[in-house]
Structure formats: structure tokens, C-alpha cells
Amino acid sequence: MDLEIQQRIKDLTEKHGAENIVVVIGGAEAEASGLSAETVAAGDPTYAGPLAGIALGLAVYHMVEPEIKDECDATVYDEQCGMMEMVLDVDAIIDEVSKVRKEFSKF
């Protein structure tokens, strides 16, 4: 995950409280999505960025997961994400991100 984005997430978590924040990612493939999820929940696995060694424990979901998708207006979702949902490996993404969330998210 970009180092600037890691810093913003760290700052926003300090400001608003980790329990109030949900991170929603839009990664194109499962492995990258899993790494992004791990970064905001368990700390930067590459030890390169501001979140290295810092486990924020944030709740993290991918946009295509039913927990998020089902709360959005169906028409808006179809307009904004419908096309990409057809080309993404949704099952693999859900599997990877939910695994990280169950292991590391505290909220």
C-alpha cells in the first residue's frame, strides 16, 4: 500500500478512533487486496511504511463483499461497480480479505 496512504490512515485512526472506522478497498486481485487488508489490520507486512509494526486492527472489507455491497443502493452499485465485478475474481478476493479480517481485525 502507498506510503502516503498508510500515513493518512494512521492519522485518521488517531483522530477518529479505530472503532469508528471501516476501510473499504477496491483491489483488482486477491493477493494485493489481502496485503492491503493486512496492512490496515495487522501492520505493513513489507515493513516499508508508517504502519510497519503497528496493528491498527481496523475493520476492513473489499467493495464486492456482501457485507458492503448489500448495504449500498443497488442501482448505484451497478453503475459504479457492476462492470468490474464481472471481471474480478470475486470469490478469491472475498476468501482472502475475509481471512485477514477474521484473523487481525479487532472491530
Next chain:
Amino acid sequence: MYMLQGKKIIAVGDRDGIPGPAIEECLKSAGAEIIFASTECFV
């Protein structure tokens, strides 16, 4: 249902997946407050 209401959302989109503004639009429709949206690019 309503899991997202009152939550503060950080949207980390992907240029080759679902971009930040698309996540933002969807979550606005779910009643969530977006506090930061970005789009990563791995090129």
C-alpha cells in the same frame, strides 16, 4: 444491515479494480461518511 451507518469510511480504491470515487459513491448511498478516498496505481 446498517452496519455502515454512522461509520467513518476510508476508501482505498485501485485503478485496475474499483477506483476510490466509485467506492465513495456506493458508500454514500449506504449512509456512511467518507473521510478519505484515494485510488492506488500499481503501474
